[in-house]
Amino acid sequence: MSTHSEKAAAFIKDEARTNWHDGALWHVREKRDAAASLLPEWELLRNTASHIKDNVLANLDDYLIQFEAEAKKNGVVVHWAKDGKEHNQIVGQILQRSNAKKVVKSKSMLTEECKLNDFLEENDIEIIDTDLGERIIQMRKEEPSHVVLPAIHIKKEEVGELFHKELGTEEGNSDPTYLTKAARTHLRQRFFEADAAITGVNFGIAETGGVVVCTNEGNADMGCHSAAVQIHSMGIEKLLPKAEHLGVFTRLLARSATGQPTTIYTSHFQKPQKGKEMHIVIVDNGRSEQLGKEDFRNSLKCIRCGACMNTCPIYRRSGGHSYHATIPGPIGAILSPNRDLKKYSDLPFASTLCGSCSDVCPVKIDIHEQLYKWRQEIYKHHELPKSKSIPLRITGKIFENPSIFNSVGKIARSSLKHLPRFMVYNNLNGWGKQRELPEVPEYSFKEWYKKQKDE
């Protein structure tokens, strides 16, 4: 499998497209800035959210037990899944018992993480993603490239072509209103036919046993209200202690995600409708392991707003798929190595550690510091490629010895000055592919200083 760096290089080959992708996400980042700047209490909100999540993570066991008890009191069936496989089996069993063959789904990165769609399709159950972006990538048989804007990498002309092929829309018509209308008509039928609805969960409230789903299209509501069975898949870290804490997070979430003051629909599901079933599947899938790692625990505060992706100068120019993981971007680069250090050992290096992700994060996750720490773990676990570790070990040895440093520097400067260009600029010199090396000065600072002192 190719690395982030290779995938990014392939993405950037189409420079006009890269500029378009970068511009689209930067536009969202600017909208976020405008929305955040209107709240004088913005930084206070971030602090408060971070502290609430500290409490949740420190007492997660208690809150989970409380949540389950309250949900049961409301008539909800609660299930526990240790990993993605168990999650899929549980969902499969619920659907099988209620003889559900057609399922609609809305807003869930967790089910992406568990690869639920593949599992259900293998078991002859039709599952339709109902949010526009998700539906587009489902038709293209792709994974989301962003947690909030899953089809941000696809241009409207491409959607026009896709819909022409899949939904029979007019050829060459890529008017967003026209296409959205076509998608709506297509999905409306699926809602009517659905036997069951699945949603993700933005927040679970321990105090009430209810779940909250934030969407802009209202599809979570449409599905849950029309189908006989509703299933909510929730990661263990999604809990908030009390309903009163919710306002802090909903105010931060929409502004950080898209610059909206609030999502169009903030839907609360607490008990099954009369004669219908409501299930909540609580999923670990590596989260408790992350919780046990002090340096990386904070990453579980993530509310999946995607702000770190929108701000990340690398993400904007390499696209979500270059991260070859369910959650891309800076937050994905600290979550993924927990799941598989070997497979994702390239991701913590897909960053300049510029720190913009940490400053934009609404729950104050120290993302760039965790990227730094993962790099140290990767070296410790011998997953750093030798092409990096050997030269840097040598460099380290040179820096340990001032006189060797001075002589090596002198030799390097003299070689750069006198070697023919092809000896310096070739495939071995990654710097020089598209950049000039600095001009070589007559003397180093140390040589100048020594001369001054001697005079």
Added chain:
Amino acid sequence: MRVGLFIPCYIDQFFPEVGIATLQLLEKQGCEVVFPEKQTCCGQPMANTGMEQEGKKIYADLAELFSDCKYIVGPSPSCVNHIREHYDIIEQTEAIRHLRKNAYDLVEFLVDVLKIDHLDASFPYKVGLHRSCHGLRGMHLSKPSELMCDIPLKWEKVLGLVEGVELAKLNRSDECCGFGGTFAVAEEAVSVKMGKDRLADHLANGVEVLTSGDMSCLMHLQGIAGRQKSGPRIVHLANILNGDKL
């Protein structure tokens, strides 16, 4: 005031003029500047690649060299930030604690310690300031655009003391240039694309001279501008503040 001059490895080897300007500027401000000649590097290249354990001896040696200086000042927020933030992995000897507590970036030192309010320098150009990430978000030498709180603008303050400087307004005030140490080579394509975009923003806003507190970012941008054979002149902040002429 005894000030230890810290000159990062690549400035020593490739940009001695930045070291010279830093030294002269500090002396003009009345500091007694000493330069421990056995210094090499802060160890950041290894650490950012995940090999911080390999840098322990470098950290300890650097601290020893500066143990008798009241302040340690270097023209590089990136290296100074590394010393402050990441020298926590070795035994916190008195020398290490002293270094971490008293290491300053040049501009930060001028503003926070010397509290300068005038400079004998003029630079009649439209200047684009590259607000380098470690200085901006690591040390808060200016206000990151993501944060919604007041943070003093130290870089802008010192540039404001130089006669004739017209500070350009950029479309993206604090986007990373894409250098990132070994990132520049390991993620060559993204790195160069980021640098090209950074340069384009400065050019689109009529920048004649691009400056920054971090020479490493400038080295990367200069490398791209050099290959493109277009771009503004590139000068380290220390040279502008020292009154050096183009």
